Amino acid sequence: MPHLAPRHGAIQLIVDGQPFLMRAGELENSSASSLPYLDTLWSKFEAMHFNAVIAPVYWNLIEPQQGRFDFSTVDGLIKGARAHDMRLVLLWFGSWKNSMSSYLPAWVKRDASRYPRARRSDGTPMEILSALDAANVQADSAAFVALMKHLKQTDGEQHTVVMVQVENEVGMIPEARDHGPLADAAFHAPVPQALTDYLSEHRERLAPQLAAAWRAHGFRTGAKWEDTFGAGEQTDELFTAWTEARYTGQVAAAGKAVYPLPMYANAALIRPGKRPGEYPSGGPLPHLFDVWRAAAPAIDFLAPDIYFPNFTEWAEKYALPGRPFLIPETGRVSGAQMAANGLYAYAHLNAMGYSPYAPEFLSPDYAKALGQAYDLIDQLTPLILAHQGSGKMVGMLPRTHFDGSVDLSPQTFVFGDYKVTASFRKPGSASIGAKLDADTSTTHGGLIIQTGPDDFWFAGTGITVYFEPVGKGRSAVGIESIWEGRFINGQWVPGREMNGDDTNQGRHLSLPDDEFSIRRVTLYRYH
Ligand code: N0T
Known part of the structure; x- marks a missing residue:
């Protein structure tokens, strides 16, 4: 059975x-x-070197009539994946799709008296199921269970489907919580003890807002939401997180009971300055991790959909020690930079996977960049898997801020005796021979793996790397050799030796622009 396991510290x-x-x-x-x-x-x-596709399963298409299932889309997906030697992660487009309920079957959509909607504070119903209603969660769970049963029957041996995302970007817009009658009643009732118990147990490491509530009032059994967490939209958001995560967790648990694939929930992130309800309130966001973990223990991990330019900042909030890390969606940056960001995710953040959104619509240039980056990851997979969490692998990536500005300051890493500095600017033309002159590159990113005291693999694009000894003294570091090459069926097949102008006569390593390449590097010390 596919599963998550700690290995090599990741x-x-x-x-x-x-x-x-x-x-x-x-x-x-x-x-x-x-x-x-x-x-x-x-x-x-295939041309982009995928080994997996993340693909939706639509509630409305698999259950067009209540209890009558049609799995032809799912079966076709699995058949296609097998024929192209790819695995699948399935997305359960059930009650939530980007805070909305657009994938409900018509028999649910049209019967709001049986399947109540969330309401705005003025009472208007929305195209969003209420998370508070038992009929809603039962209907969604029943469909999800049918899907998982079907997977068990048709894929239980081959495991083409390796993981499932439960719902999609759960959260609430445009208000921070549901104001329907069930929601209002629950909001004015005591906070469920399962939540206060969890928060009390984890009080040493709570998100700031929850820690502040703990200091101010404690988490008393029987106290109401606003008495426990204060009045205001933050508390509305906690309530949404709890109720929607409970719902999602119930769906996940029901599915796992028949076929226990790993399951996760994904988050739409927060645009700076936006308030709950302006961004999807209550989703699996860093300030709500505690609530999600308390509410949905069947969800194995929480994952970010990174569409904002401050990629590293968001990724780091989800890539936490001891937690599985996957980027199920990313996009809206240059496709070449998106490809480079992936190298960083695997190497620096121990990602189990990386996944640009809508790859079928990448421009040819960007598809080429992603294909090159994935080809390189494919070649390096045994090394990456062996080194995730070991401390001997790092990623190199300039930090980009939300406004798109990029911090090109050099980054330094220490490997044993060697200090390695990654520069995202090119050396001046005066020192370098004819090949490199203008500082034109716009895409930067790569990885370093140390496999022996003097032995390194570098991979990526748009980076110049300098080597120095650790500590002062009279010893120095030199480049013994740098080879380009490829792994073919796991065997390293060297191409050219890169020397002369390609290393500025032994002064540095360069991972050229406009391509993703691998370099085998041997360093040495001299006195
Ligand atoms: C994502 C995708 C899909 C410039 C949006 C991202 C996918 C969903 N939502 O294309 O709808 O199913 O999970 C929302 C964040 C957009 C931020 C745009 C910033």
């Missing part, structure tokens, strides 16, 4: 008994609704 996804590093893309939302359409995509994904 959490890895184990498939068929082996760690599996996912080079994925997430299908554009509508692509899995037509099998003929889907069939046009696989060859693109």
Whole structure:
């Protein structure tokens, strides 16, 4: 059974008994609704060196009538993935799709008296199911259970499907919480003890808002939401997090009871300065991790959809020690930079997978960049898996801020006796021969793996690397050799030796622009 396991200090996804590093893309939302359409995509994904696809399953299409299931889209997806030697992560588009409920079957959509909607504070119903209603969670769970049963029957041996995302970007917009009658009643009732118990137990390490509530009032059994957490939209958001995470966790638990694949929930992130309800309130966001973990123990981990330029900042909030880390969606930056960001995620943040959104619509240039980056990850997978969490692998990536400005200051890493500095600017033309002159590169990112005291692998694009001894003294570091090359069936096959102008006569290593390349580097010390 696919599962998550701590190995080498990182959490890895184990498939068929082996760690599996996912080079994925997430299908554009509508692509899995037509099998003929889907069939046009696989060859693109193969060309981009995918080994996995993240793909939706639509509640409305699999359960067009209550209790009558049609799994033809799911079966076609699995068949296509198998034919192209890819694994699948399935997205359960059930009650939530980006805070809305657009994937409900018509028999749910049209029967709001049986399947009540969330309401605005003025009483208007929304195209969002209420998370407080038992019929809603039962209907969603029943469909999800049917899906998991079907997977168990048709894929229980082969495990083409390796993981499931439960719902999609759970949260509430445009208000911070549901104001329907059930929600109002629950909001004015005591905070459930399961939540206060969890928060009390974890009080040493709570998110700031919760820690402040603990200091101010404690978490008393029987106290109401506003008495426990204060009045205001932050508390409305906690309530949404609890109720929607409970719901999501119930759906996940029901599915796991029949077929226990790893399951996660994904988050739409926060645009700076936005308030709960302006961004999807109550989703699996860093300030709500405690609530999600308390509410949804069947969800194995929480994952970020990173569409903002401050990629590293958001990624670091989810890549926490001892927690599984996956980036199921990313995009809206240059496709070449998106490819480079991936190298960093695998190497520096121990990601089990990386997955640009809507890869079928990448421009040819960007598809090429992603394909090159994934080709390189494919070649390096055994080394990456062996070094995740070991301290002997790092990523190199300039930090980009939300406004898009990039911090190009050099980054320094220490490996034993060697101090390694990654520069995102090119050396001046005066010192370098004819090949490199203008500082034109716009894409930077890569990784370093140390495999022996003097032995290193470098991979990436748009980086110049300098080597120095650790500590002062009279010893110095030199480059013994740098080779380009490829791993073919796991064997290193060297190409050119990179020397002369390509190292500025032995002064540095360069990972050239406009391509993703691997370099085998041997250093030495002299006195
Ligand atoms: C994502 C995708 C899909 C410039 C948006 C991101 C996917 C969903 N939502 O294309 O709808 O199903 O999970 C929301 C964040 C957008 C921020 C844009 C910033």
